Amino acid sequence: MVVDALLIAPSGADLACSHCGLAVPPGLLDAHSTEQFCCAGCHTAFGILHSHGLDQYYRFAERREAPVHTSGRKYEEFDHPSFEQLYVTTTSDGLSRTELYLEGVHCSSCVWLVERMPLLVPGVARTDLDVRRSLAVVEWDLSAVLLSTIAQSLDALGYPPHPFRGVVRDAMRKREDRAMLVRIGVAGAIAINVMLASLALYSGSVNGMDPQFERFFRWVCFVVIVPTFVWPGRVFFAGAWAALRTRSLHMDLPIAIALAAGLVRGAINTVRDHGPVYFDGLAVLIFALLVGRFLQQRGQRMAADAAELLHAVAPSSARIVEDDVVRTVPAEALLPGMVMDVRAGESFAADGVVIQGRSAVNAALLTGESRPTSIAEGATVFAGTLNVEAPLRVRVDEAGESSRIAKLLRQVEESARRRAPVVQLANRMAGIFVGVVLTLAIVVFAVGMTVAPERALDNAIALLIVTCPCALALATPLAITVAVGRAAGRGMLVKGGDALELLAKPGTLVLDKTGTLTEGRTAVVAWVGAEWVQPFVLALEEGSSHPLADGFRRAWPEMQTPSVINATHVSGGGMVGTIDGHVVRVGSPAFVRDGISVSAGEPDGSLVGAINAIDRTLTPVHVAVDGVLVAGAGLGDRIRDDALVSLQQLRARGWRTIILSGDASDVVASVGHTLGFRADELVAAASPEDKLAFVESLKAKGPVVMVGDGVNDAAAIAAATVGIGVHGGAEACLATADIYLARPGLGALVELTDGAQRTMRVIKRNIAFSIGYNIIGAGLAAIGLLTPLIAAILMPTSSITVVLGSWYSHTFARSGRREQHA
Amino acid sequence: MSVIFVVLPLALVIVSAAVFAFVWSARSGQFDDLETPAVRMLHDDAPTSGPRVP
Numbered sequence: 001m002v003v004d005a006l007l008i009a010p011s012g013a014d015l016a017c018s019h020c021g022l023a024v025p026p027g028l029l030d031a032h033s034t035e036q037f038c039c040a041g042c043h044t045a046f047g048i049l050h051s052h053g054l055d056q057y058y059r060f061a062e063r064r065e066a067p068v069h070t071s072g073r074k075y076e077e078f079d080h081p082s083f084e085q086l087y088v089t090t091t092s093d094g095l096s097r098t099e100l101y102l103e104g105v106h107c108s109s110c111v112w113l114v115e116r117m118p119l120l121v122p123g124v125a126r127t128d129l130d131v132r133r134s135l136a137v138v139e140w141d142l143s144a145v146l147l148s149t150i151a152q153s154l155d156a157l158g159y160p161p162h163p164f165r166g167v168v169r170d171a172m173r174k175r176e177d178r179a180m181l182v183r184i185g186v187a188g189a190i191a192i193n194v195m196l197a198s199l200a201l202y203s204g205s206v207n208g209m210d211p212q213f214e215r216f217f218r219w220v221c222f223v224v225i226v227p228t229f230v231w232p233g234r235v236f237f238a239g240a241w242a243a244l245r246t247r248s249l250h251m252d253l254p255i256a257i258a259l260a261a262g263l264v265r266g267a268i269n270t271v272r273d274h275g276p277v278y279f280d281g282l283a284v285l286i287f288a289l290l291v292g293r294f295l296q297q298r299g300q301r302m303a304a305d306a307a308e309l310l311h312a313v314a315p316s317s318a319r320i321v322e323d324d325v326v327r328t329v330p331a332e333a334l335l336p337g338m339v340m341d342v343r344a345g346e347s348f349a350a351d352g353v354v355i356q357g358r359s360a361v362n363a364a365l366l367t368g369e370s371r372p373t374s375i376a377e378g379a380t381v382f383a384g385t386l387n388v389e390a391p392l393r394v395r396v397d398e399a400g401e402s403s404r405i406a407k408l409l410r411q412v413e414e415s416a417r418r419r420a421p422v423v424q425l426a427n428r429m430a431g432i433f434v435g436v437v438l439t440l441a442i443v444v445f446a447v448g449m450t451v452a453p454e455r456a457l458d459n460a461i462a463l464l465i466v467t468c469p470c471a472l473a474l475a476t477p478l479a480i481t482v483a484v485g486r487a488a489g490r491g492m493l494v495k496g497g498d499a500l501e502l503l504a505k506p507g508t509l510v511l512d513k514t515g516t517l518t519e520g521r522t523a524v525v526a527w528v529g530a531e532w533v534q535p536f537v538l539a540l541e542e543g544s545s546h547p548l549a550d551g552f553r554r555a556w557p558e559m560q561t562p563s564v565i566n567a568t569h570v571s572g573g574g575m576v577g578t579i580d581g582h583v584v585r586v587g588s589p590a591f592v593r594d595g596i597s598v599s600a601g602e603p604d605g606s607l608v609g610a611i612n613a614i615d616r617t618l619t620p621v622h623v624a625v626d627g628v629l630v631a632g633a634g635l636g637d638r639i640r641d642d643a644l645v646s647l648q649q650l651r652a653r654g655w656r657t658i659i660l661s662g663d664a665s666d667v668v669a670s671v672g673h674t675l676g677f678r679a680d681e682l683v684a685a686a687s688p689e690d691k692l693a694f695v696e697s698l699k700a701k702g703p704v705v706m707v708g709d710g711v712n713d714a715a716a717i718a719a720a721t722v723g724i725g726v727h728g729g730a731e732a733c734l735a736t737a738d739i740y741l742a743r744p745g746l747g748a749l750v751e752l753t754d755g756a757q758r759t760m761r762v763i764k765r766n767i768a769f770s771i772g773y774n775i776i777g778a779g780l781a782a783i784g785l786l787t788p789l790i791a792a793i794l795m796p797t798s799s800i801t802v803v804l805g806s807w808y809s810h811t812f813a814r815s816g817r818r819e820q821h822a
Numbered sequence: 823m824s825v826i827f828v829v830l831p832l833a834l835v836i837v838s839a840a841v842f843a844f845v846w847s848a849r850s851g852q853f854d855d856l857e858t859p860a861v862r863m864l865h866d867d868a869p870t871s872g873p874r875v876p
Binding site (some may be wrong): 128174177178181189216220 | 858
């Protein structure tokens with residue numbers, strides 16, 4: 001086995017991990033074992049598989065190449081009654097059933113492994129994994145095994161599970177999808193058979209045909225086409241009826257008129273055995289329209305799916321203290337009066353008051369303030385905000401629906417509902433279209449009555465059918481589906497096509513600061529003084545969960561650190577410890593000043609000056625070695641690399657840019673100055689409610705695009721004409737945004753507006769094409785030259801033109817070609 | 823009386839059988855997930871080494 005491992009090791013010298021195949025770090029090499037592991041997670045997973053005889057896993061060519069990542073949680077909340085009530089259903093054979101969203105699912109070997117859970121955990125009846133959506137359906141015997149045990153096993157194999165919240169909506173959507181698929185299949189089968197029978201009629205009309213056969217084939221067509229009207233085609237009549245009742249214009253209306261006119265006329269001509277029937281055209285029409293609708297819906301689903309999965313990853317449990325016993329419960333089970341235990345680095349699950357401990361809280365999610373604020377006993381904390389420094393005990397005041405964040409989310413939903421639906425271009429066209437076509441048909445009929453009364457009605461009906469807005473109804477959805485699909489490949493998830501329509505014209509662009517213009521996390525922005533102390537600073541900060549420590553770790557990821565003796569964390573101050581016999585203090589200026597000894601001599605005056613000159617909007621961290629101040633750092637939220645270039649490009653395209661931030665005005669001014677905003681384009685210290693009001697007031701003057709990442713932006717995003725959520729944003733913000741940028745940086749924003757513009761051009765071109773065809777068809781019909789054969793050729797040609805035109809359009813770059821061009 | 827009067831209705835009966843089969847398979851969820859079953863069929867062999875677990 002060692003020989004094998006040596007052969008497949010990537011670099012030749014390193015040993016490959018027996019589980020994941022990555023190189024094993026030298027420190028973890030075990031000379032006495034035939035198996036080598038890159039981490040403890042891989043070791044555990046290998047042990048589980050081996051002891052259950054599942055070594056076959058290692059024979060898959062396509063295997064995960066990532067170390068096993070486990071959360072190590074106990075998943076106690078999965079067994080809680082309120083969890084059961086929310087997520088667990090009972091199957092007909094008495095098993096419990098739930099859906100779990102799994103992290104870390106990549107490939108076919110994951111399917112194999114996850115579906116072997118019944119072998120690994122006795123009592124599990126079935127696990128089915130949907131690999132595209134990373135959703136596993138689990139069925140188990142409640143009397144034999146607990147869900148938490150199953151969850152722990154999944155976790156140990158590297159698939160940390162999360163409850164899937166959309167179970168009910170998912171079931172509904174599945175039903176809808178199946179019904180749609182059935183409709184398309186039935187309409188397709190009927191269309192093909194009607195076309196075959198019509199082929200006989202057409203060739204008969206050219207070569208001559210026995211009247212009894214002609215009559216027979218007409219009746220066959222008629223009998224076959226009726227089901228497509230009463231089953232799949234019913235949706236168009238239902239849509240048209242709904243449009244009529246609400247007195248609005250919808251594409252379904254002209255479609256329903258053409259379909260009804262065609263069917264009635266065809267039926268009459270079949271019965272009286274004379275005149276044209278258009279059954280083949282009508283059957284294909286229904287099929288093509290259903291396909292167009294399906295494409296449109298699927299594109300929107302894909303983006304919604306992505307947001308849904310992000311929902312499922314949110315933590316949903318809390319630890320409560322009862323009679324000195326700490327246990328984990330789902331967030332839904334929290335009640336006012338309970339006492340929560342919240343460790344450093346965890347989010348609060350409910351609103352409450354601190355009753356024990358002091359710490360700092362990062363409320364960026366709620367307020368947009370990027371700097372943590374210190375809190376002590378008696379302070380109020382809010383659900384969703386992050387406990388940064390030290391463990392806290394919190395008495396729950398408001399939980400669930402009455403917490404501040406839940407109220408904010410309700411506000412978000414409300415403003416999303418209030419948003420006036422955008423009248424889509426295609427539907428505006430439908431209004432004009434119905435009027436023009438109906439007028440034309442009446443004119444053709446009236447004129448025909450005076451010239452050739454016996455053909456007047458046939459000509460008018462031919463006109464109605466040939467102008468049926470098949471291509472017109474396909475023009476917008478197709479162009480948008482293709483654009484949305486390509487945009488998704490480029491990391492831009494567009495939920496509604498109308499968002500693209502609105503982004504095509506420049507307007508006002510309102511940007512949040514924290515997390516949107518900046519990276520939204522602490523980084524070392526400035527460093528003054530000796531560089532040889534950097535390893536000391538990193539060594540001290542390495543074990544700390546403080547966000548400033550995070551900043552240092554990210555700044556120097558590769559640095560080797562010396563060992564520290566007696567590292568002590570002083571809450572609200574900093575860290576002190578002994579390294580190589582030197583006493584090193586790292587922390588706030590006041591904390592470091594306390595440790596400076598007079599006997600160590602005067603500090604370097606120019607150094608002190610330089611340290612004090614660090615931008616005051618940054619959080620200062622000073623470093624003293626053996627009582628002498630040697631260095632200072634400024635930590636803050638770094639501006640994204642591509643922010644300035646992207647903003648300049650957007651301004652050049654005519655967008656007006658505004659910063660709308662909840663952060664303090666000095667920080668906003670500093671960022672705004674760097675990125676070239678004018679003073680009147682900066683709004684600071686805005687609460688979520690202020691943001692909403694600001695966007696609404698701007699909207700009175702024109703379309704507003706709001707870009708943000710936090711819950712504090714969510715209401716404003718929902719209220720804006722187009723809301724955009726950026727990479728790494730809060731789930732509430734993603735749920736309400738029309739567009740979600742799944743890749744970091746503002747470059748995607750520029751690409752999005754350009755792509756939207758090109759998409760609109762494609763839509764207009766498609767509409768021009770289909771109207772052109774309709775004019776030709778209508779002209780032929782009006783002068784009585786349109787035979788059913790010409791109609792049968794003309795109608796699909798116009799649809800095919802639109803399909804090809806959309807497919808080969810350059811709206812967004814195709815993701816596959818990206819590397820070649822870059 | 824031509825053979826077409828018999829064959830064509832017969833063909834329509836076969837078509838409706840096919841449509842019925844499609845409707846049944848769609849409603850029973852066979853088109854819900856088009857990716858995983860393709861992968862799963864490759865895995866159905868029982869483990870060939872180690873103890874067999876019932």
